Amino acid sequence: MTVAIIGYGRFGRALGSLLEEAGIDYRALDPVADVPASRRAGSMRELLTGATRVVVAVPVPRMREVLEAMLPHLRPEQLVLDVGSVKVKPVQAMNEVLGTRVPWVGTHPLFGPLSLAMAERPLRVVVCPNPLYPEAAREARAFYERLGCEIIEQTPEGHDRVMAHTHALTFFVAKGMVDAGSGVDVPFAPASFKALSRTIETVRSDAGHLFTAIQHENPFAREARGHLLHALEAIHHELETIPPEAATPDTPSMELPALETGLPELKETRELIDQLDHDLVELLARRAELARRALRAKAQAGTPVPDPAREEAVIATRRAWATELGVDPEGMEAIFRAILRFSRRAQQTKE
Known part of the structure; x- marks a missing residue:
């Protein structure tokens, strides 16, 4: 698979990083963005020649003109995907410009550069099936799943x-x-x-x-x-x-609707703890992803992987945070040493 990215702004670069992590080759074209020389295409023809997937990552108002510029260089075996944050207008533009000449499908990755930088998971993508090309949605799904994404199918209007x-x-x-x-x-x-x-x-x-x-x-x-x-x-x-004298918590019209009423205090507290624990697990999953990212960066830089000095600095900082918040620093140290062991195991686990 070779991917062509048209538009190398913030999302185009973020998508490029995901493609690299998945071992997928890509090229990019953007007349104003700084595309790395190893990934840069010199023209639309060069970009699209040999590409199996074409990702249009340009602002929605420019979608039509870019599609028209692409059309002479596209081939029926290619698949065109847009990644706009709205879907009705891009799908309409692709339908009118590409029609039945080239397979296409509208998609919306529900994540951005900040989500990737913070290692947020899961990564979700909306795919809008194209009745002109029923197979296109399946191919789009397979493409994003290879990048580690979950897929949600929806109509452009929905x-x-x-x-x-x-x-x-x-x-x-x-x-x-x-x-x-x-x-x-x-x-x-x-x-x-x-x-x-x-x-x-x-x-x-x-x-x-x-x-x-x-x-x-x-x-x-x-x-x-x-x-x-x-x-x-x-x-x-x-x-x-x-x-003002009548504005009490009992004013019916000013009450906020509750999610549930009459919960016993213990049951409510346990539910809050469960939710907090779920948040902690999500955060630890993100930390594991960042640990794997750090491992890749060390490998590229030739830096030794074990870093005892960094780990001890981490522990000292977390102990200080615990002290500031009135939490037992010894207990917090034990927790973070366990987290560091967890992160080391995550680095050894293949994605």
């Missing part, structure tokens, strides 16, 4: 509706808070805001064009924003009309 009420609204709320000066880190912020602050920072780390794309290119984003603004305005109006 995908964009979900993204409008999740992805687009998250960016919308986060940008509003940033513009209002709320997205700042303060030491006395409550835990509820700290969780939201992490979301804001995640959104801010994405490229600026992504905000515009998911708001303007998703045909359902405007409707989702309108519903949210209407709900917020109604809440604001209701708060303004309730006299």
Whole structure:
């Protein structure tokens, strides 16, 4: 398999790293990005010649012009995949430009450079089956599964509706808070805001064009924003009309819906512990992936793998963190020594 990547921005580079880890050869073309010389194609013809998979990783507004530039050099045995964060418009463009001449399928990797840098798992990809080429979705699935991804099949419309009420609204709320000066880190912020602050920072780390794309290119984003603004305005109006002396926790219309009521304290506490333990396991899985990444970097640099000085520095830092938080440093040291052993075993395990 040889993959051609058109567009070597943040996601194109991230995809390239995944391909390298999977042992898949690729070339890339981007007139403005810095493509490594060993991966750089000098022209569209050179890029597409011999490629079996063609990934279009350009902003959605440029999709049509790029597809038209590709078309003279494509062959029927190739498969074209887009990776846009919206699906209705890219699928429409591929249908109109490529049609039945070349197999194609719309996809949306639900991860980005930050997700990969933080070793978040699982990596999920939405694939929108193409009725013109029923086999294309299966080939796309096999391609992403080889990269270690889980696949979700969805129609372009279904995908964009979900993204409008999740992805687009998250960016919308986060940008509003940033513009209002709320997205700042303060030491006395409550835990509820700290969780939201992490979301804001995640959104801010994405490229600026992504905000515009998911708001303007998703045909359902405007409707989702309108519903949210209407709900917020109604809440604001209701708060303004309730006299301060009457605004008690018993005010029915102001109560937040609970996920479940009447849980005994012990049962609720156990459920919270289970959820926290699940989060810890996910974090340890990400740590294992980062440990394997560090091993590969050491191998490339010719650095010795065992690093006792680094491990002792890690232990000392974690003990200090524990002391600051009022947690037993001896117990924390024992936990992190076990984590280091776990990481070493993960480095020895083939992916």
